[in-house]
Amino acid sequence: MPDPRAQESPALRRRLGLPLLTLYGIGITVGAGIYVLIGAVAGQAGVYAPWSFVLAAVVMAFTVASYAELSTRFPVSAGEAAYVRAAFGSRTLSTATGLLTIVIGVVSSSTVTLGAIGYLRQFVDLPQGILVLGVVALLAAVAAWGILESVVLAGIFTLVEVGGLLIVIVAAVRVDLPIGTTLAKLPPPEIGALSGIGFASLLAFFAFIGFEDLANVVEEAENPRRDIPRAMALTLLVSTVLYVVVAAVAVTAVSTERLAASAAPLSLVFREVAGVSPATISVIAIVATLNTILAQMTMAARVIYGMARQGDLPVSLGAVHQATGTPLLATALIAAAVILLALGVSFVRLAEWTSLATLAVFALVNLALLWLRWRGVTSAQPHVTVPAWIPAAGLFGCLVMIAAGLLR
Numbered sequence: 001m002p003d004p005r006a007q008e009s010p011a012l013r014r015r016l017g018l019p020l021l022t023l024y025g026i027g028i029t030v031g032a033g034i035y036v037l038i039g040a041v042a043g044q045a046g047v048y049a050p051w052s053f054v055l056a057a058v059v060m061a062f063t064v065a066s067y068a069e070l071s072t073r074f075p076v077s078a079g080e081a082a083y084v085r086a087a088f089g090s091r092t093l094s095t096a097t098g099l100l101t102i103v104i105g106v107v108s109s110s111t112v113t114l115g116a117i118g119y120l121r122q123f124v125d126l127p128q129g130i131l132v133l134g135v136v137a138l139l140a141a142v143a144a145w146g147i148l149e150s151v152v153l154a155g156i157f158t159l160v161e162v163g164g165l166l167i168v169i170v171a172a173v174r175v176d177l178p179i180g181t182t183l184a185k186l187p188p189p190e191i192g193a194l195s196g197i198g199f200a201s202l203l204a205f206f207a208f209i210g211f212e213d214l215a216n217v218v219e220e221a222e223n224p225r226r227d228i229p230r231a232m233a234l235t236l237l238v239s240t241v242l243y244v245v246v247a248a249v250a251v252t253a254v255s256t257e258r259l260a261a262s263a264a265p266l267s268l269v270f271r272e273v274a275g276v277s278p279a280t281i282s283v284i285a286i287v288a289t290l291n292t293i294l295a296q297m298t299m300a301a302r303v304i305y306g307m308a309r310q311g312d313l314p315v316s317l318g319a320v321h322q323a324t325g326t327p328l329l330a331t332a333l334i335a336a337a338v339i340l341l342a343l344g345v346s347f348v349r350l351a352e353w354t355s356l357a358t359l360a361v362f363a364l365v366n367l368a369l370l371w372l373r374w375r376g377v378t379s380a381q382p383h384v385t386v387p388a389w390i391p392a393a394g395l396f397g398c399l400v401m402i403a404a405g406l407l408r
Helices: 018-032 034-073 080-088 091-120 128-145 147-174 179-184 191-208 211-220 224-253 256-261 265-274 279-310 328-344 347-375 389-407
Strands: none
Touching (some): 018 147, 018 211, 034 080, 034 091, 034 191, 034 211, 034 224, 034 256, 034 265, 034 279, 034 347, 034 389, 080 279, 091 128, 091 279, 128 279, 128 328, 147 224, 147 265, 179 224, 191 224, 191 347, 211 224, 211 347, 224 265, 256 265, 265 279, 279 328, 347 389
16 A cells, blocks of 8 residues: 555656657667667677667567556556556565666666766776766756756757767768668578577667656656657657667678777777767767666656555655655665666676566566456556557567576
């Protein structure tokens, strides 16, 4: 049951329409993906890196549809934890799901922080620890300022980061790089190539993490039933097209060995295709990664808020500041955890952890929707409805990718 003391705290404010929600979703996804992970994906899949992004996108699409139904059935900030509780009636499982979602937000923020530092150190010659502390503290302050301010800033960042990817694509087209040939190259039916693509798709899956954050700002959407599903679908569509084309440009222009070894892979690609200083792309990459960190920290803080309002976490963590309309204590807690992880764990390991943990949560979400359908549970309010085979396919895809990652 919700904690009655939490109900006395001010509620979150509904200030987000479809344009800002879509920019928010795309911004998290793109910043967490291609700017940071293209080198690691290419190192595993080689010239077939675009296929790893396609595979990850297909698996993600089924889960996006499941989220679209569940987020409109249960429009609360606790998101995944609320879906699991509604389906299985287990407070323990619900709390564990919510905590895992928070962990994902923290670990992915730490991962992208390290990616941001790789680009930032091209301009600022400071120790990594100082840069990590400064970046996370600054973004935590923005997240605490207000949801509208955070999302407007994220929207501006999103326009910049998408523009950066378009610059890379246009530069490749102008020099007649054979992108089409790379995209048309089918993987050979060989164990080595297919296993490389499969494991790379686990890393590429990290690049699509972000749309689900929209479920956790549902209480701040002006029209959640209409806009949240649309924003999720647009996020997946735009991100997939950008990822596949940019991955093709990257592996066509630069050897996969050089991409995998670079701390700033897209800067390297831009230097090769444009023949000029990559400083502009590096600046855009910094903006992109900062955008993702901001959005993921905001999401994790909202999950803490939602769980505290349900009584699953201490009520103090659900307190919303009267002036800012944001959960300040929850935001500070997330920032501290991000700093500690970024200072202590390697980039690739963090990306693997994030992908596996996210797949586990997604599997639970798909299973929750299947169980709700099996039990014939209805909702009092209008909501999006998807065919039952979609969460079944989403559950199967998540379990296959988890098994592939663990058995490698």
